[in-house]
Amino acid sequence: MNTAILSRCTRTLLAGLLALGSMLALADTTLPTTLNHKWLQDLRDGKVKLEGDHAAVGALILGRDIPIPYDYVATLMRTPNAFGQGPACIVCHSSGNPAHSYRGLNLSTCEGIRAGSREAPSRPIFQPGEKGSKHILGRRLRNNRMPLGVSFSISGDNPAYATVRRWIADGAVNSAHFRKNVLPLFARDGAFAPDTPACTTCHMSNQEPPSFHELDLSTYEGIMLGADSVAKGVNNATKIVIPGNPDASSLFQHLVEDRMPPGISPTEDRDHPNTRILLRWIEQGARCN
Secondary structure, three states: OOOHHHHHHHHHHHHHHHHHHHHHHHHHHOOOOHHHHHHHHHHOOOOOOOOHHHHHHHHHHHOOOOOOOOOHHHHHHHHOOOOOOOOOOOOOEEEOOOOOOOHHEOOOHHHHHHHEEEEEEEEEEOOOOOOHHHHHHHHHHHHHOOOOOOOOOOOOOOHHHHHHHHHHHHHOOOOHHHHHHHHHOOOOOOOOOOOOOOOHHOOOOOOOOOOOOOOOOOOHHHHOOOEEOOOOOOOEEOOOOOOOHHHHHHHHHHOOOOOOOOOOOOOOOOOOOHHHHHHHHHHHHOOOO
C-alpha cells in the first residue's frame, strides 16, 4: 500500500478512536463533570464556533467564567499595546505619589489597582464584584471621547464643558438657561474642541440609522430619554444624564474623559479581548491571589 495513503488511514483511524473515546467519556455519568468534559460536550454538540483569538477568549474563558488570576492582570499592566496601540499602563501609573505618577494611581500592584487614585479627589477606579465597564477603569479603556476623535491634548476645562457640567449639577431642568445656553452647544461645530463636528451630526434622533445609539441630542426630551430606547425599550433606555450628578452622567463623561492609552485611535477595538478579561477579573471580585 502507498505509504502516504497508509499514513492518511492511520491518522483517520486515530482521529476516530479519539472521537469515540471522548464520546464514551462524556456518556459515562460516573466521571466528574470537569471543565474539559463540558468543553468536549459543547464541541460534540456544535455549540462552539471559534474564528480567531477574540472568539477563543469568549468561548474558552469568558463564556465559562474561568477565574482570572491577578498574575495575568499584572502582566497586562506591564505590557505595551495590551489594550490597544500605546505604552504600558505602569509607565504613567506606577506609584501612589502624585508627584511621580499621574493621579497618584499605582497600577503596578494589586493593592494599588484596588485603591485607585490617591490625588484629590481620591477615589477607587472600580468596585470589586460590580460590572467593570461602568466604572472609571472600564470607561477609560472603552469609551471614546466625544466628539469622536477629540485630541488627547484638548483640555476639558473650558466654558462649554463647565456649562454642561453646571446644568447637570443644578438638576438638568428644561429651563430658559438650558434652551439658550446649553442645548445650542450640541448643535454647534467646534463647541467642545476645534475642528470637530456638532454632536447632533451623529446624534439627532432616536432611530438608528441615522442616529448612533438611537441618541437624540437635539431636544431636551431626547437627551433625557437617553440611548438605545428602541433596542432596549423606552423604559430601559440608557440614561445619559443623572440630574445633580455630572460625574455619573455619561453625557459629561464622554465629553471630558480620554480613552487610554493616551492618544489611542477611536478606531481601536473598544472590546479588546484583554479589556474583556480585565473587566471579568473585576466582576469576579478583583482577587489579588
